[in-house]
Amino acid sequence: MSTVPSARLVLLKDVVECRxxxxxxxxxxxxxxxxxxxxxxxxxxxxxxxxxxAHIDQIWPIEGDIVQCLGEVTEEATFGTVRMSARVIRIVNTLNLDLYEKVVQLRNSTMS
Structure with a gap:
């Protein structure tokens, strides 16, 4: 039986460090x-x-929606851009991105 790995919270500015x-x-x-x-x-x-x-079968967000994508990195940073293969995409428009970024930074600093 295979298991799906837990997706680590990563800020977009830090995703270039992913492999x-x-x-x-x-x-x-x-x-x-x-x-x-x-x-x-x-x-x-x-x-x-x-x-x-390619693996997503759902209603698509519209431009400007706040989204959360869970999946695996398939291509490391090339010219500052990373590519990932999504297994889940969800719309989270009620999320305050500035506050979210601060919480993720705090969470990740305490887990190091």
Missing amino acids: NGDSIRVTGLWKKYDAGIDLAVIQYDGHEVQVDT
């Missing part, structure tokens, strides 16, 4: 989506992640 195969959870603004190649981009505060959506 292939890392299971991560990132949060940002849904910037664009290309259904022809199953690729979305989420961004926040000048940082972005490309999200492979």
